[in-house]
Amino acid sequence: MLIAALVTAALFGVVFLTREPRYRTPRRLGIGTTVSVAAAAAVPGTMGPCGFADESTPVDHVLFFALMLTSSWIALIVTRAIFDRSDGASPDTSAMTGEIRSGGFRTKPWVPWLLLSPTLVILIVFLYTPAVQTFTLGTKLARLGAPNSIDVCLSNFSELLIVDPVRLVAYPLVAVAAVYATSWWRRATSKETWSHRLAEVASTLSVLGIFVALWAIFSPGGDGQVAYRPVYVTTLIITIGTVATGMIGGLAIAYLAFRNIRGGGVYRTLLIWPYAISPTVAGILFFMIFDPTAGIFQYLAEVWFGVDVPNYRESAILAQAAIILASGWKILGYNILFYLAGLQTVPTSQVEAAVIDGASAWQRFTKIVLPSLSPITFFLLVTNLTYAFFEIYATIDFMTKGAPAGKTSVAIYEIIRVGVNNGDLGRGAAQSVLLFVAVIGVTLWQFRTSGERVTYGGAT
Amino acid sequence: MRSRLRLFSLFAALGLVVAACGGGATEGTEAPADAPADAGAADGADGEVTTIGFWVAFSDEARLGFTKERAAEFNAKYPEYNIEVTSFASYNDVFDAAVLAVDSGEPPGIIHFFEAATRQALDAVGADGQPIFKSVTEAIGGRTEILGEPVILDDVVDAAKNYYTVNGSFYSMPWNTSSAIMFSNTDMLEAAGVMEIPETWAEVEAACEKVMAMPGAPAACITWPNHSWFVEQSLGQQGELLANNDNGRSGRATEVYLTSEGMIDYVSWWKDMADKGYYTYTGVQRDWDGTANAFLAQEVAMLIYSSSDTTFLTNSGKEAGFDVKASFMPYNGEREYVGNLIGGATLWLLNGMDKKAEDGALAFMNFFSNPENAAEWHRITGYIPITKSAEALLEQEGWYDESPNSRVASEQLAAAKNTPASLGALLGNFVAIRDIITIAIEDILVNDLDVAERMAQANEEANKSLAEYEALFGG
Structure with a gap:
């Protein structure tokens, strides 16, 4: 099985490089294939071919194989960059900066490395090393204070997934194929035609297909597997809810506060305050507001409206809504701050021209203001997602502790519950690698898709 | 017994590993300016002040304050020692920090760790393979006093003594010890x-x-x-074992029983009470604050709780205008009552201290729970008086006549038959197994699941967890 995997890696290297004619020289193909195989072999080389061992499950085989190919892929990207460099081609950055293509400085080759070294050291010490260590820890059964740890290969990962290897491979492949197919369809059709509109709808749906595929490959529990599918669903709901609440609310309030009103400066300053509060305090505040026994909300609802509000922690929808509200409110100030800054860059001439042309306020907002804000929106999307993924632990811990029955236990909460509170370091590490990969995936995807629709002003 | 999991500010995903770098040790050997070198100090001190870190899992004013006051008194009495109290948010925090501090070479002298993790503490070793903790009995080595402080081990009340005795001796020094008892709003009950x-x-x-x-x-x-501790209490009452090998007391526990008759009966009763609207679930696991608030806000007539807050609940009830009466935890009338168990925590002595530091730590431990201090600790909290002398002292002062509620926990523990079931389990991965039980019960209460089926699933998870623990530590 190991041999088959290495042969696949070799083929992968060839396929990867033959896509562009520049790389189709025998020498480069040779180098690429060797690098690809070597990188793939590095995986069993460092951790042993445990994923293909007899006692491992088919899912382990799949994961191990995927790990080897990922290693090849990263190595090939690096190789390609080196080829590009020797060809003198540099990545096209003009779209981002709108400036002239940069030339080279006349320096010794080591000077850039010297200048980069502080950043590189920080990245290596605080990002890459811990990432590798976390992954290593994720392949172990380990506890603090234990005399030793036990290698469990990839079982900490595979126990989060469904047990059927065929479906495990098929679902993501189908989803990714759908995304490529629809985007090709979109490009192949000409604008303003029905088939193009249809293609756009299909391409949006195919992105949703990826989320569905991920839903399908996480284990619903049973068969000795960890029920990770509910965690995935919860994370999705709370993350999307938080980001949507925070960004739409932030933009709406910023737009209102931006208008010329008396004392506008004071409003604008006060609006930023929630950002200065830590997630913990946000948790306590909302805990005090919504607490079923001592809460203000409960009391007011009863006194003013005579409504007996149910305990939000017992209903999945209410609990999730409360968490979304609290964490969305917390990030609101941050979003307002950036949107206020962004609104100042909206070209007034265009707005005035639109007024003269008789555009309504809503048209001006959607056709001029929103597109001008797209770089800010894109930036906020990334930071808000990161916030929703990593920083709402304290809010959840104070408000619901994951209740009811795990319906507000998002990925980061689950990691701390398993890895820190229960002391199961290996599983905690494995789940945190998963979250790490998810964040990388979401960010890459954002850069690819949002990048097309973001305008940074300038030439156009 | 209130292991409220407080704030772990964010460990981001990767932080799990990075955290291994920070031990948070507070040990220092320099003398504080106000501690004069006392030439006449006992034990032939060389005039240098020995600092002993004491890491406590309490952070509230009353309990941390008590601890700091006792440490200050001890430091004044023994100027050659400096007991330095550091507060942590939870028992787990203390333990994790201590293990990491041992590995980084700056451990505290004493840590405060809870009953359910006794097995884990006994098994814990540092990076060098040496045990993290040292048996208190062994360190005392038969002495009846240390630096003039009388050793209190023989005086410890039976319930605590039996729970914490492993292989015939105390490994750790009992401190805060409670039991689960019931508090009733008698005004409301009488009205009904x-x-x-x-x-x-x-x-x-x-x-x-x-x-x-x-x-x-x-x-x-x-x-x-919804805390597994109450489930364990109920198993003790019904004489049902939680784990094999006499609850892990005649040998290492290798199997847990979450599907025993007593377990199913208890959880079924619990669910039944909830279904009828008699029991209210606050919706949060291990919710000490929420349940106490519901009782004090008179939203419920009865509260089953830890005796550790007897004083607080009794006084707060009085302030809110109703009478609070404590009684034994309700039991299954269809089975013979066997006994409730303790909860709480003990003080663990770190391994590898030099003789002077170790004696200082031992002297402090004994000073800390001497009759006066143990009685005071009981009065301000409701944790049971840990020694018989402290009990006698309280009796003599007339404390129990004044506050009869405070007697209930001690009486309930004294009423227990000394069997493995009523002693409670010594179990590896107990914290994770408790979590499994708590989650299963929440699932049953909130999602209306079949008790036997859900507990069978929990049983499978718990046994897997225990098997993994035994694979790591048992070999």
Whole structure:
């Protein structure tokens, strides 16, 4: 099985490089294939071919194989960059900066490395090393204070997934194929035609297909597997809810506060305050507001409206809504701050021209203001997602502790519950690698898709 | 027993590993300016002040304050020692920090760690393979006093002694010890026509029927935190083992029983009470604050809780204008009552200290729970007086006549038969297994699941967890 995997890696290297004619020289193909195989072999080389061992499950085989190919892929990207460099081609950055293509400085080759070294050291010490260590820890059964740890290969990962290897491979492949197919369809059709509109709808749906595929490959529990599918669903709901609440609310309030009103400066300053509060305090505040026994909300609802509000922690929808509200409110100030800054860059001439042309306020907002804000929106999307993924632990811990029955236990909460509170370091590490990969995936995807629709002003 | 999991500010995903770098050790050898080198100090001190870190899992004013005051008194009495109290948010935090501090070479002298993790503490070793903790009995080595402080081990009340005795000796020094008892709002019960405080499950149910039927009935009748500790208490009452090998006391526990008859009966009763609207679930696991608030806000008539807050609950009830009466935790009337168990924590002595530091730590431990201090600790909290002398002292002072509620926990523990079931389990991965039990019960209460089926699933998970622990530590 190991041999088959290495042969696949070799083929992968060839396929990867033959896509562009520049790389189709025998020498480069040779180098690429060797690098690809070597990188793939590095995986069993460092951790042993445990994923293909007899006692491992088919899912382990799949994961191990995927790990080897990922290693090849990263190595090939690096190789390609080196080829590009020797060809003198540099990545096209003009779209981002709108400036002239940069030339080279006349320096010794080591000077850039010297200048980069502080950043590189920080990245290596605080990002890459811990990432590798976390992954290593994720392949172990380990506890603090234990005399030793036990290698469990990839079982900490595979126990989060469904047990059927065929479906495990098929679902993501189908989803990714759908995304490529629809985007090709979109490009192949000409604008303003029905088939193009249809293609756009299909391409949006195919992105949703990826989320569905991920839903399908996480284990619903049973068969000795960890029920990770509910965690995935919860994370999705709370993350999307938080980001949507925070960004739409932030933009709406910023737009209102931006208008010329008396004392506008004071409003604008006060609006930023929630950002200065830590997630913990946000948790306590909302805990005090919504607490079923001592809460203000409960009391007011009863006194003013005579409504007996149910305990939000017992209903999945209410609990999730409360968490979304609290964490969305917390990030609101941050979003307002950036949107206020962004609104100042909206070209007034265009707005005035639109007024003269008789555009309504809503048209001006959607056709001029929103597109001008797209770089800010894109930036906020990334930071808000990161916030929703990593920083709402304290809010959840104070408000619901994951209740009811795990319906507000998002990925980061689950990691701390398993890895820190229960002391199961290996599983905690494995789940945190998963979250790490998810964040990388979401960010890459954002850069690819949002990048097309973001305008940074300038030439156009 | 209130292991409220407080704030772990964010460990981001990768932080799990990075954290291994920070031990947070507070040890220092320099003398504080106000501690004069006392040439005449006992034990032939060389005039240098020995600092001993004491890491405590309490952060509230009353309990941390008590600890700091005792440490200050000890430091004044023994100028050659400096007991330095550091507060942590939870027992787990203390333990993790201590293990990491041992590995980085700056450990504290004493740490405060809870009963359920006794097995884990016994098994813990540092990076060098040496045990993290040292048996207190062994360190005392038969002495009856250390630096003039009388050793209190022989005086410890039976319930705590039996729980913490492993292989015939104390490994750790008992401190905060409680039991699960019931608090009743007698005004409300009387208004509903319940004159006798219910003692069995059936009586509680009958009382609840009356309470809920009265005009102006509260939101619910009874509550208690969804904490595995109450499940364990109930198993003890029913004489049911939680784990094999006599609850892990005649050998290492290698199997847990979450599907025993006593377990199913208890959880079924719990669910039944919830279904009838008698029991109210606050919706949060291990919710000590929420349940106590519901009781004090008179939203329920009865509260099953830790005796550690007897003083607080009694006084707060009085302030809110109702009488609070403590009684034994209700038991299953259809089975013979065997006994409730303790909860709480002990003080663990770190391994590898030099003789002078170790004696200082031992002297402090004994000073800390001497009769006066143990009695004071009981009065301000409700944790049981840990020694017989402290009990006698309180009796003599007339404390129990003044506050009869405070006697209940001690009496309940004294009433227990000394069997493995009522001692409670010594179990590896107990914290994770407790978590599994708590989650299963929440699932049953919130999602209306079949008790036997869900507990069977929990049993499978718990046994897997235990097997993994034994694979790491048992070999």
